[in-house]
Amino acid sequence: MSMPGDRGVLTAPTVPVTADLVPLPEDLDAQAVATIRLLAADAVEAAQSGHPGLPMGAAVPAWVLWSRFLRHDPSEPGWPDRDRFVLSAGHGSMLLYSLLHLFGYDLPLDELRRFRQWGSATPGHPEYGHTPGVETTTGPLGQGLANGVGIALAERMLAARCNTGEHTVVDHRTWVLAGDGDLMEGISHEAASLAGHLGLGRLIVIYDDNDITIDGPASQSCRDDVLARFAAYGWQALRVDDGNDVASMTAALTEAVADETRPTLVAVRTTIGFGAPTLAGTSTAHGAPLGRQELAATRARCGWPDEPFHVPVQVAEHCRQLAAQGQADRLSWEKERARWAEAHPKLAAEWDAEACRQPPRDLGDLLPRFEPGTAMATRKASGAVLAAVGPEYSALVGGSADLAASTNTTIPGAGDVGPGSYGGRTLHFGIREHAMGAALNGMALHGGLRPYGSTFLVFSDYMRPAVRLAALMGLPVVFVFTHDSIAVGEDGPTHQPIEQLESLRLIPGLTVLRPGDANETAACWQLALERLDGPTVLVLTRQDLPVLEPVPADVLRREGSQVVRRSSGEPDVVLIATGSEVGLACAASDELADQGVVARVVSVPWRERLEEALDSDPELLPRCPAVWVEAGVPHGWQALARAGDQVIGLRRFGASAPGPVVYGELGFTVSAVVQAALSSIRSETRRETQCRTS
Numbered sequence: 001m002s003m004p005g006d007r008g009v010l011t012a013p014t015v016p017v018t019a020d021l022v023p024l025p026e027d028l029d030a031q032a033v034a035t036i037r038l039l040a041a042d043a044v045e046a047a048q049s050g051h052p053g054l055p056m057g058a059a060v061p062a063w064v065l066w067s068r069f070l071r072h073d074p075s076e077p078g079w080p081d082r083d084r085f086v087l088s089a090g091h092g093s094m095l096l097y098s099l100l101h102l103f104g105y106d107l108p109l110d111e112l113r114r115f116r117q118w119g120s121a122t123p124g125h126p127e128y129g130h131t132p133g134v135e136t137t138t139g140p141l142g143q144g145l146a147n148g149v150g151i152a153l154a155e156r157m158l159a160a161r162c163n164t165g166e167h168t169v170v171d172h173r174t175w176v177l178a179g180d181g182d183l184m185e186g187i188s189h190e191a192a193s194l195a196g197h198l199g200l201g202r203l204i205v206i207y208d209d210n211d212i213t214i215d216g217p218a219s220q221s222c223r224d225d226v227l228a229r230f231a232a233y234g235w236q237a238l239r240v241d242d243g244n245d246v247a248s249m250t251a252a253l254t255e256a257v258a259d260e261t262r263p264t265l266v267a268v269r270t271t272i273g274f275g276a277p278t279l280a281g282t283s284t285a286h287g288a289p290l291g292r293q294e295l296a297a298t299r300a301r302c303g304w305p306d307e308p309f310h311v312p313v314q315v316a317e318h319c320r321q322l323a324a325q326g327q328a329d330r331l332s333w334e335k336e337r338a339r340w341a342e343a344h345p346k347l348a349a350e351w352d353a354e355a356c357r358q359p360p361r362d363l364g365d366l367l368p369r370f371e372p373g374t375a376m377a378t379r380k381a382s383g384a385v386l387a388a389v390g391p392e393y394s395a396l397v398g399g400s401a402d403l404a405a406s407t408n409t410t411i412p413g414a415g416d417v418g419p420g421s422y423g424g425r426t427l428h429f430g431i432r433e434h435a436m437g438a439a440l441n442g443m444a445l446h447g448g449l450r451p452y453g454s455t456f457l458v459f460s461d462y463m464r465p466a467v468r469l470a471a472l473m474g475l476p477v478v479f480v481f482t483h484d485s486i487a488v489g490e491d492g493p494t495h496q497p498i499e500q501l502e503s504l505r506l507i508p509g510l511t512v513l514r515p516g517d518a519n520e521t522a523a524c525w526q527l528a529l530e531r532l533d534g535p536t537v538l539v540l541t542r543q544d545l546p547v548l549e550p551v552p553a554d555v556l557r558r559e560g561s562q563v564v565r566r567s568s569g570e571p572d573v574v575l576i577a578t579g580s581e582v583g584l585a586c587a588a589s590d591e592l593a594d595q596g597v598v599a600r601v602v603s604v605p606w607r608e609r610l611e612e613a614l615d616s617d618p619e620l621l622p623r624c625p626a627v628w629v630e631a632g633v634p635h636g637w638q639a640l641a642r643a644g645d646q647v648i649g650l651r652r653f654g655a656s657a658p659g660p661v662v663y664g665e666l667g668f669t670v671s672a673v674v675q676a677a678l679s680s681i682r683s684e685t686r687r688e689t690q691c692r693t694s
Contacts, residue, residue, distance in 0.1 A: 029246050032067070032315045033059045034302045035102065037275050040094035041298060042308040043115035043122070045289045050116060050124065053272035053285035054092030054179060057243070058208045061268050064249040065175060065206065066099050067322060069257065073330040074104040074323045077132045080447065081333050083172045084135045084151050088144025089179035089208065090125040091287065096134065097122050102311070102319040105133040109309055128445065128473045136445050137473050140465050142185030145205060146435050148176040149195045150442020150451075152203035152263070153417075153427075157397065158448045160423040162351050167340035169333070173257070176205040180218040183207065183226060187465075190435035192263075196234030197430075199419045201260035204253070208243075210272040216283050226267055236264040243270035261420075275302060356395035356448055357476055359529040364553065366392055367526060370518035375544040378579070379482040381518035382540055383408030385525045390414060390425075393529075397443070398452035398478070399427030401436050406542075407454035407482045433459050437466025437479070444475040450529070454480035456488075457539055458497040460504065470535040471509035478528045482540040484514065485631040486666060487580055492656030501632045504537055505607060514539040516564070516582030516603040519550040524605055526553040539579065543659055546583045548603075559620065560609025565589050565601035573677045574600045574622050577629040578607070581668065585629055588673035599677060607636065614640070625680035631668055644683035646676035 040055030055062075071083040087096045094115065100107045107121055114120035121131045125139030135151070138144035152174040159170040182188055195203055207226065211218045227237040236259045240252045249268065256264035273285025277297045290298065299306060341348035350356070360366060368384045370376060390396055390411035397417075404410045404426075415424030429436035436453045443451040460467065460481050470477045486496045505512045511531060513524040521540065528536035530553075551562045561576075565586055573592070575585035582603045589599035600622060604610050613620050626645045628637040634649025641647050648667065655662055663669070 028314060028318055029063065029067075031312050032102070032318065033063050034275075034304060035311055035315050036063060036095065036098045038299060038302065038304055039098040039101070039112060039309060039311070041276075041290055041295055043094050043097070043112050045292070045295050046113055046308065047116040048289055050094060050289070051091040051287045052094070052290055053210075053212070053287070054089055054208060055095035055098065056276065056280075056285070057210050057270040057272040057274045058092065058095060058177065058268075059274070060244045060246060061206050061208070061240075061249055061270070062095055062099060062177065064246055065253065066103065068250060069253050070175065071172060071326065071329055072103075073326040074100075074133065075327050076330055077105060079330045079333070081170060081172050082330070084148070084174045084446070086135055086138065086144045086148045086151070086174065086176045087126055088138055088142070088148070088176050088182045090138030090140075090144060092177075092179070093122070093124065093126050095177075096126055097131070100131070100133040102315065104320060104323045107132060109311070113309060136442070137469055140469065141179075141181040142187035142191070143438050143465065143469060145176050145178050145182050146187050146191035146438030146466070147442035147445060148174050148203060148205070149191045149200065149435065150439030150444075151446045152195065152200040152442075153198060153422075153439065154443040154446035154449050155202060156198075156200060156422040157417060158351065162340075162347055164340070164344060167336060167343060169337050169340050173202045173204060176203070177208060178205055179208045180211065180213055180222070183224070184222055187434045187438060190432035191438065192230060192233045192235065194429065194432055194435055194439065195263045196230075197419060198417070199234070199261055200263045203263040204256045205263070205265045207265055207267040208270055209267045210270045212272045212281070212283050212286060214283060214286055227265070230265040234262060236262045238264065238266045240266060240268040243268040244274065277301060350394050351448055357450055357532050359450075360389070360392045363389065363526055363529060367522040369550055370522070370547045372519075372547050372549050374547045376518040376547055377542055377544050378515050378518060378521045378540040379406075379408045379542060381521040382480060382482075382525065382538065383410075384518075385522050386410070387412050389525070389529070393450070394425075395448070395450045396452070396529075397425040397427065397449050398440075398454070399429060400454040401429050401433045401459070402431045403455055404428075406456075407480055409452070409454040409480055427453070429453065433462035434466060437463035437470070440477045440479075441466055441470050441473070441475055444470070444477050445473070450476065452478035452480060454482065456483040456495065456497075457481035457500050458483070458495055460497075460500050460537075464503075467504070467510065467535065467537070468507055471507050474509065474534045476532050477535045479535060479537045480540065481537060483542045484539045484579060485541070486650070486654040486662045486668075487541065487543045487631070487659040488654075489659030489662055490656055493653040496654035496662075497632070498650050498653055499633050501539060501630075502636050505636060509534045511536040511606065512539065512608065513537065513605045514579040515605045516577065516579055517545050517548045519548060520556075520562075520603060520605055523551050523553040523556055527557060527606075541580050543580065545580055546586065548582075548586075556606055556609070558609075559613045560606035560611075561602050561604040561613075563600060564603050565599070567598050567600065569598065571598045571600040571622055571624050573597065573624055573681055574602060574626045575629065575673065575677065576602045576604055576621075576626055578604050579630070581629040581631055584668060584670065584673060585627075587670045588677065591670055591674050592677055595674075597677065597681070611640065625677075625684045627673060627676045627680055629668075629673060631663070644680055646680045648672060648676055
């Protein structure tokens with residue numbers, strides 16, 4: 001098949017092409033496609049690094065989408081009602097960069113020449129917030145597709161809230177380009193199942209079906225019937241046999257747009273590296289430069305000047321005209337939004353793609369206060385916070401991976417989100433932790449909503465790549481992880497997190513908060529909701545903890561810690577703990593007091609902030625010995641401990657028994673903390689004696 005007006009210029013076999021199959025390009029579509037292919041090949045060659053195969057093979061599907069369907073305005077990349085394009089197969093980044101440049105985004109040709117170089121706007125994989133027009137950071141395969149599910153879900157939820165009979169202000173689609181690797185990753189199964197269940201008809205995934213992976217043919221490791229698989233998920237599943245046939249591609253995307261009750265997968269048969277005389281259709285074209293001779297031969301076959309980064313004037317002008325139409329669409333939308341805002345001022349005040357991220361100004365006053373001397377699990381305190389704040393913060397939406405009753409993450413009366421019903425605020429992700437994390441990221445990327453999601457702390461491992469990407473992108477997502485320690489008890493070591501808390505603290509840009517009681521939980525929620533430049537993890541208990549005096553969030557924000565037991569005069573020892581171990585430290589301080597030892601107790605819900613505070617003020621903690629207590633691996637605390645300090649942690653997995661029994665058997669007892677305190681004091685005394693006699 002061929003493109004309208006040409007003479008078979010883009011006929012694509014499913015085996016490596018030969019020179020006589022590709023005549024010179026003559027019509028505009030053919031020239032635009034050749035421009036995309038050669039810009040990608042030139043950039044990879046200049047960098048001597050990158051992936052030319054996907055951009056060259058998928059150039060026609062991408063061009064058809066961007067030139068005929070994608071609704072966007074390069075002069076205003078943040079237009080709220082733009083279509084979103086997600087390159088899930090992020091290794092093919094030069095496909096996206098070529099399109100962004102051609103359509104007039106702020107991405108000059110010099111930046112394409114600097115592909116993959118330090119400080120360039122064209123990194124090896126697309127990075128959100130770094131390059132204008134890039135909607136999400138992709139590269140870890142499958143993440144972009146799942147982000148797309150969250151983006152499409154946010155669009156439907158905002159449409160249900162904002163659109164009225166007279167005015168439509170939320171009316172866009174989410175387009176994803178995915179490859180074989182995306183669809184092999186487990187997250188794609190979770191995300192596709194969720195999207196099909198929810199009936200996200202404005203989500204369209206173009207599957208670049210080139211049957212090539214790094215190791216060779218994709219069929220050597222995967223023989224899925226992809227169309228049947230997606231149809232079983234409830235998707236419309238379409239096939240384009242010739243990925244270089246513009247007419248067929250246009251017809252398929254038209255059919256995809258027409259079905260708004262189901263998401264659509266368009267599987268497009270392409271040839272990786274199409275146009276390269278000897279490398280097309282081979283795994284060699286996937287992730288390495290074509291080489292000088294192969295690139296020169298590719299240019300010759302396309303009738304292209306022997307000039308790197310050549311852009312024909314007629315292609316540039318046509319893309320400029322298309323961009324101008326996008327600008328006209330955006331200006332028309334702005335007039336419609338103004339009319340809508342005048343007719344519905346309350347709705348307009350509630351919805352703004354950026355302002356909605358801001359929590360209520362009186363957030364601190366909305367937070368519940370819990371009675372000291374009582375007892376409450378921090379997961380239940382968290383639920384009380386959501387019940388108090390939720391009615392006043394309409395942008396706050398979220399749910400759990402099938403654990404809402406256990407994680408206490410339902411906003412009372414907020415209503416459910418389900419198939420074809422998007423007006424609620426409670427999300428049911430099912431047992432799909434990984435897809436949940438990536439979908440939450442997509443919702444945050446879309447704007448207009450403030451998402452949170454929950455599961456047990458031990459299952460954060462299932463969604464760690466999505467949590468990492470939330471931190472990498474600086475997305476204000478709140479992850480609520482409950483059942484935080486060996487106190488889970490009878491469920492045993494498979495459900496008792498040991499290393500998860502420490503591993504989450506290792507992620508740059510991720511705020512990890514483990515409150516020691518109900519009032520600290522409320523303060524930690526305040527910190528999480530007020531943080532707009534990155535994600536926050538709340539680590540919460542299943543079991544009841546003693547409720548302590550309320551703490552101002554400003555104290556935690558400044559120092560990451562608070563003193564919960566203070567005595568007159570200088571202490572003999574300081575007991576430093578997090579979460580459920582704070583109550584244990586308080587009980588130990590009482591026992592030490594009976595022995596004439598003065599102990600100060602410090603709760604550290606935010607260790608990273610404490611580390612920063614100690615760097616600037618080493619005297620923040622008393623000079624006396626310390627005992628550091630946390631029911632997890634001790635490595636991070638050992639780095640903070642001083643000579644003579646004691647660290648009580650875990651270097652083994654847990655066991656199945658009632659929670660208090662597990663705590664006792666594994667050394668988390670009042671007696672153990674007391675003995676550690678006395679040992680640290682004796683060690684300090686010996687050291688002082690040695691100093692005096694030396």
